[in-house]
Amino acid sequence: MTALPGPRAVLGALPFLEGFPREFVEALTPLAHERSYEVDTTIVREGAPADAFFLLVSGKVALEVVAHDRPRRTIETIGPGEVLGWSWLVPPYRWRLDARAVKPTRLVAIEGAGLRALLDRQPAEGYRFLLRLLPVVAERLENTRVQLLDLHAP
């Protein structure tokens, strides 16, 4: 893992953090690390500790459901600027899905425990952060509901 050169370099350019005060983004900097993954590399594995909040800089990631009696299925892909997971925020902080790079992928990993502590210390920004994250969760839930309808089934 390589520490980022500065908040403006990558963090400041991420759409998720757009509009946050400079001080908040700077406070995130020591928690942030850039990671790169080749195609077909597993980024997170279901059941493993969810110790980071990931934001995609480039590439594409498949979220996979693993059921051991059938082939694994990709249920969603996420692309540049999008959020990968919120398990770092929800006890017991374990990943609920597998995530695999399906294109060469660059992302920023923000340490989960440190980020939770920062959001606790700065409740106003913490609230704002959750308001930014909740629509992502809501949209994915809504999309999953539509997928459950299996609209294109025979």
Add this chain to the structure above:
Amino acid sequence: MPPEPARRDDDLPLAPHPYRVLEAGPETADTTTLALAPVTGEATRAFAPGQFNMLYAFGIGEVAISISGEPARRDRLVHTVRAVGKVSTALAAARPGQVLGVRGPYGSGWPLAGADGGDVVVMAGGVGMAPLRPLVYELYAHRERYERVEVIYGSRSPKDLLYYPELQRWRRRTDTRVQVTVDSAGRDWYGDVGVVTTRLPDARFDPARTTAFLCGPEIMMRLSAQALADRGVAPTSIFLSMERNMKCAIAQCGHCQFGPDFLCREGPVLSYAHLKPFLATREL
């Protein structure tokens, strides 16, 4: 001597015209594309993209099927049929040489003339790509008339995508952006996964100058139309191809009534501005 059978639609509007199957090719496990031509050797009837024909499997029944071929070609009529019921299963099983009945074309087409000079968004779900394919052919036939063209196609899984080789050809064009997504996939799929609306944020168009054409399951169209409207596309510039049970196709039987319209006559293509109140009406 028996009278010469009338063949003008005005005289016998429900009489099918005999067409021979020239080619029958599988698209997916349950979908077949048929190329048909009149047994008389005449040219096929002209149609507008978005129109449909009534196809008759003799002795079994008749169903409405959108025309999915090139409007410019008059030597063949192309339909993509998904085998879901008795009649469509018989049609999808038709083989070259077999004779089917054809009535039509019927209904309103995609109002492409209003899209001149602006951006075009085509959104298809599942077999909804079939009635949109002639529209894409028309766009390409007169590509200079339009600015950006975005095609977004969603399907159940990679193996359920229609016209995949053709989609790949469209993707290679520099004057079109094609996004394909599926509801779920195995590990061998490296494309996008998610409902069709998830691709809309990546589509590039100027909402104020965009005309959108949608076809797919009704919920997919409703959500997509709403997402386009949220992005600023005028509801009068969003067009949906509606589906109801077409029986006569000549606005006599009422089976296809949807709100104030008979979809076989006023539809199947109608604007979101017109349809919106009825799309929100339950049990309609």
